[in-house]
Amino acid sequence: MATLRVPASVPPADEDCGQLRKAFAGWGTNEALIIQILAHRNAAQRKLIREVYAATYGDDLLKDLDAELSSDFQRAVLLWTLDPAERDALLAYEATKRLTASNWVIMEIACTRSSQDLFKARQAYHARYKRSIEEDVAYHTAGDFRKLLVPLVTAFRYEGDDVNMTLAKSEAKLLHEKISEKAYNNDEIIRILTTRSKAQLNVTLNQYNNEFGNAINKNLKDDPKDEYLKLLRATIKCLTSPERYFEKVLRLAINRVGTDEWALTRVVTTRAEVDLQHVKEEYHKRNSVPLDRAIAGDTSGDYEKMLLALTGHGDL
Amino acid sequence: MATLRVPASVPPADEDCGQLRKAFAGWGTNEALIIQILAHRNAAQRKLIREVYAATYGDDLLKDLDAELSSDFQRAVLLWTLDPAERDALLAYEATKRLTASNWVIMEIACTRSSQDLFKARQAYHARYKRSIEEDVAYHTAGDFRKLLVPLVTAFRYEGDDVNMTLAKSEAKLLHEKISEKAYNNDEIIRILTTRSKAQLNVTLNQYNNEFGNAINKNLKDDPKDEYLKLLRATIKCLTSPERYFEKVLRLAINRVGTDEWALTRVVTTRAEVDLQHVKEEYHKRNSVPLDRAIAGDTSGDYEKMLLALTGHGDL
Numbered sequence: 001m002a003t004l005r006v007p008a009s010v011p012p013a014d015e016d017c018g019q020l021r022k023a024f025a026g027w028g029t030n031e032a033l034i035i036q037i038l039a040h041r042n043a044a045q046r047k048l049i050r051e052v053y054a055a056t057y058g059d060d061l062l063k064d065l066d067a068e069l070s071s072d073f074q075r076a077v078l079l080w081t082l083d084p085a086e087r088d089a090l091l092a093y094e095a096t097k098r099l100t101a102s103n104w105v106i107m108e109i110a111c112t113r114s115s116q117d118l119f120k121a122r123q124a125y126h127a128r129y130k131r132s133i134e135e136d137v138a139y140h141t142a143g144d145f146r147k148l149l150v151p152l153v154t155a156f157r158y159e160g161d162d163v164n165m166t167l168a169k170s171e172a173k174l175l176h177e178k179i180s181e182k183a184y185n186n187d188e189i190i191r192i193l194t195t196r197s198k199a200q201l202n203v204t205l206n207q208y209n210n211e212f213g214n215a216i217n218k219n220l221k222d223d224p225k226d227e228y229l230k231l232l233r234a235t236i237k238c239l240t241s242p243e244r245y246f247e248k249v250l251r252l253a254i255n256r257v258g259t260d261e262w263a264l265t266r267v268v269t270t271r272a273e274v275d276l277q278h279v280k281e282e283y284h285k286r287n288s289v290p291l292d293r294a295i296a297g298d299t300s301g302d303y304e305k306m307l308l309a310l311t312g313h314g315d316l
Numbered sequence: 317m318a319t320l321r322v323p324a325s326v327p328p329a330d331e332d333c334g335q336l337r338k339a340f341a342g343w344g345t346n347e348a349l350i351i352q353i354l355a356h357r358n359a360a361q362r363k364l365i366r367e368v369y370a371a372t373y374g375d376d377l378l379k380d381l382d383a384e385l386s387s388d389f390q391r392a393v394l395l396w397t398l399d400p401a402e403r404d405a406l407l408a409y410e411a412t413k414r415l416t417a418s419n420w421v422i423m424e425i426a427c428t429r430s431s432q433d434l435f436k437a438r439q440a441y442h443a444r445y446k447r448s449i450e451e452d453v454a455y456h457t458a459g460d461f462r463k464l465l466v467p468l469v470t471a472f473r474y475e476g477d478d479v480n481m482t483l484a485k486s487e488a489k490l491l492h493e494k495i496s497e498k499a500y501n502n503d504e505i506i507r508i509l510t511t512r513s514k515a516q517l518n519v520t521l522n523q524y525n526n527e528f529g530n531a532i533n534k535n536l537k538d539d540p541k542d543e544y545l546k547l548l549r550a551t552i553k554c555l556t557s558p559e560r561y562f563e564k565v566l567r568l569a570i571n572r573v574g575t576d577e578w579a580l581t582r583v584v585t586t587r588a589e590v591d592l593q594h595v596k597e598e599y600h601k602r603n604s605v606p607l608d609r610a611i612a613g614d615t616s617g618d619y620e621k622m623l624l625a626l627t628g629h630g631d632l
Contacts, residue, residue: 122472134471135511146503150511154470155450156438162446187462195466202575207562272614 001277003312006042013045013052020049020064021057031302038081039250039309046081072261073303079269080310082255088113088121091266092133092153093188096140101143103231105138110152111238112245115159122153144185144228151194157196168200172207177218184229194234201239243275247282250291254256259298264307268295272310280311317593319628322358329368332357335374336365336380345384345436347618354397355625359589362397388577389619395585396626404429404437407582408449408469412456417460419547422453426468427554428561438469455483460501460544464551467510474513482517488523495535500545509548514555521556534586559591564600573612580623584611588626596627 011019016037023030023037038046053061065077069167077088087274088109110118125133134154141149172194178186196204208216217233224230237245246267253260271279283291292313296304327335332353339346339353354362369377380611381393395403404425411421426434441449450470487508494502512520524532532551540546553561562583569576571582587595599607608629612620 006407075358119472126472126474126476130474130476132472132474132511132513135474135513138511142503144505150507151450151466151470154467156442156448156470158442158446158448158458160442160446186323187458191454191462191466191601195448195450195454197451 001275002273003276003280003310004040004042004272005312006040006045010041010045013048014056016041017053017056017061019063020053023135024064024068031069031073032305034065034069034077035302035306035309038077047083050081063155070301070304072265072299073281073301073306075261076265076269076303076310079265080272080306084117084270084273085120085124086128087270088117089124089133089313090126091270092121092125093129093136094107100102100112101140103141103149104234106149107152107184107231107235108238108245108249110149110155112242115243118153119156145231147185147190147229148194148231151190152235155194155197159199160197161199162229163200163203165203167197168203168207169211171196171204172211175204175208175216175295176212176219179216182222184220184222184232189232193232193239198239205240242281243278246271246279247286250279250283250294251287254294254298259300261303264295264299268307276311317591318589319592319596319626320356320358320588321628322361326357326361329361329364330372332365333369333372333377334443336377340380340384347385347389348621349623350381350385350393351618351625354393354454355622359400363399366397385618386431387619388581388615389617389622391577392581392585392619392622392626395581396588396622399434399440400433400586400589401440402444403438403586404433405444407586408437408441410453412452417456419457419465420550422465423468423547423551423567424554426465426471427551428443428558431472434469435472453470461547463506463511464544464547465503467506468551471510473511475515475526476513477515479513479516479519481519484519484523487512487520488527491520491524491532492528492535495532498538500536500538500548505548509551509555517555559594559598562587562591563602564597566595566599566610567603570610570614577615577619580611580615584623584626592627598613 004218019033019037023033030175038049041049050061053059053064062078062081066074069077078150079090091105094100095102095109109121109209113121122133125131134150137153138146138150174188175192178189179186183189189254192204193201205216217236220228220229220233220236222269237248249263249267253263267279269274280291283294287294292308292311295307295311299307335349335353339349354365356562357365366377369375369380378397382390382399385393385423395406408425409419410416411418411425425437429437432504438449441447445452450466453469454462485566490504491508492504494500499505508520509517521532528535533552536545536549536552538545550561554566565579565583569579583595584592596607599610603610610626611623611627613622
C-alpha cells in the first residue's frame with residue numbers, strides 16, 4: 001500500500017504549473033508550495049505537469065527544480081518528480097559509477113520491481129544513457145558479484161501464481177546441498193534465485209525451512225563480514241519480503257552516526273507510491289517508534305517536510 | 317528485405333476466413349487455396365484472420381490447420397501463421413525440451429531478433445508457458461552453454477548507432493588476450509558478446525581483425541569439433557552477419573543426406589518477413605544455385621509449394 005496522499009480534487013496541470021512557476025519567481029524560493037504540489041501528485045499527474053510545464057514555459061521542470069533547490073531536499077524532489085522508470089534508470093546508472101557505486105542498489109531495483117517495471121527501467125536506460133543497463137552493470141562488476149547481478153537485472157520473471165511443488169522440493173534440496181558445501185556462488189544457486197518466479201521461490205524457500213529446520217538466510221551467515229554473502233541474503237530478502245528488506249535499509253540509514261540521506265531518500269521516493277505503508281508498519285513493529293517520528297528526529301527543514309509529506313504526513 | 321509477397325489488394329479478413337473454411341470443408345483439403353491465402357498475408361493480416369475466424373466460427377484457426385494438414389507442410393503452415401513473438405516462444409520452448417533440444421535455436425532467436433522482438437517473445441513465453449524463457453533455458457542447460465545462453469536470451473541490447481572507439485580497442489585487446497590463453501569461456505568474453513550493442517560489437521570485431529590480423533572466428537577454431545566453440549562462433553556470426561549465418565543453416569539443411577526439414581522450415585518461416593531476400597542472395601553467391609531451385613530439388617508437394625511461396629515464388 002502506498003503512503004502518497006493525493007487531494008480528492010486535483011487542480012488542472014496548468015494551474016499546478018503556474019503555482020510552481022510562482023514558487024520559483026523572485027529572490028527566494030517557496031519550498032512549501034513546491035512540496036504542497038509535487039509531493040501530492042501521483043506519477044501520471046507529475047508526468048503531465050512536466051509536459052504542460054515544458055509546453056507552456058519552454059523550460060524543463062527538472063532543470064528548474066535543480067537550479068532552485070539544493071542538497072538533500074533537491075535530491076528528494078528531483079527523484080520523486082521523475083517518472084518511476086526514469087528514476088530507476090538514474091539510480092541504476094549512479095550505482096554503476098565509481099563514486100556512487102552500489103551493488104545493493106542494483107540488486108534492490110532488480111528484485112523489488114515488478115517484471116514489467118524492471119523492463120521499463122531498462123527501456124528508460126537505453127533512452128537516457130544510450131547503453132543497456134546490463135552492459136554497465138557487467139562492466140562495473142566482476143567475479144561473484146557480476147555472476148549474481150547481471151542475471152538479476154536482466155530477468156523477466158513469470159508473475160503468475162502457478163507453482164510447481166515437485167520442483168520446489170528438488171530445488172530446496174539442491175540449495176541445501178550447495179550451501180552445505182559452502183558453494184555459495186554455485187551456478188545452481190544463482191540459477192534458482194535469478195530465474196524462478198517470486199511465487200515459486202517462496203514455495204521453495206518454505207520447503208527449505210520445513211525440510212532442513214532453518215531459514216535459508218540463517219545458513220548463509222557463515223562469515224558475517226563476507227560482502228557477497230551479505231548481498232546474497234539481501235537478494236533473498238528482497239525477493240521474498242521486500243517490506244522487511246526496506247525496513248532494514250531505513251533502520252540502518254537512521255540509526256547511525258550521521259543519517260544516510262541517500263538511502264533514506266531512495267527508499268521513501270521509490271516506495272511512497274508502492275508499498276511504503278507496509279514498510280512503515282514493519283518499521284514501527286521492529287523499532288517501537290513510528291517511521292515518521294524517526295524521520296523527524298533525524299532530518300530537518302524542507303527535506304524533513306518533503307519526506308514526511310511522502311510518508312503520508314503532509315497537509316493536503 | 318523480406319521475400320513475402322502480399323497482393324496489391326488484399327481481400328477483407330472475413331472473405332479470407334470464408335475461403336479457408338471452404339478449403340477445409342468436405343473430404344479433401346484444398347492445400348493450394350490455404351497457401352494462396354496464408355502465404356501471402358503479413359503478420360498483422362494473419363493475426364486479423366485468426367481473430368475474425370475465431371469470432372465467426374468459434375474455432376481456432378491453428379487447431380483447424382493442425383487437424384487438416386500433416387507432416388512438414390503442416391509445421392510450415394502452423395509456424396508461419398503464428399504471430400512472430402508466439403512463434404519464437406514456441407521455437408524456444410521446443411529448444412528446451414529433451415527430444416527437440418537445441419542450443420543453436422535458442423542462440424539464433426536471442427541473437428538475430430531485435431531487442432524489442434526478443435522481449436515480445438519473452439512476454440509471449442510467459443503467456444503461453446507460465447514460465448520465463450530464461451528459467452527454462454537455464455534449467456535445461458549447464459556449464460559453459462548455460463553461461464553463454466542465459467545472458468543471450470535475457471539481453472536487451474541498446475540499438476542506437478552510438479559506438480565508443482576507445483572501448484572497442486580495449487575490448488578487442490581483451491578478447492584477443494583471453495582467446496590467446498584459450499580461455500574461451502572467460503567471463504569477459506561472455507560479458508562483451510552478451511551485453512554490447514551490435515553496432516559496438518561490429519566496431520570491436522573490426523578492430524580485432526585490424527589489430528591482430530585475423531577475424532575473431534578464425535581464432536576460435538582451436539578444436540573444430542568442440543561444441544561450445546562452434547556455438548560461440550555461430551553466436552558471433554548471428555550478431556554481426558545474420559544473413560551469412562542463415563545461409564549456412566540453409567546450406568547444411570539442404571546439402572545433407574535427407575533434408576533437415578525442421579531447419580529449413582524454421583529459417584524460411586522466421587525470415588520471410590524480415591531478411592530472406594538478403595539470405596537468398598548470400599545463398600546464391602555461396603552455392604552458385606538460387607535458393608528456390610535448391611529448395612525445389614530437395615522438397616516436394618505442398619511443402620515445396622509453401623516454401624516457394626514464402627521465398628517469393630508463389631502466384632499472387
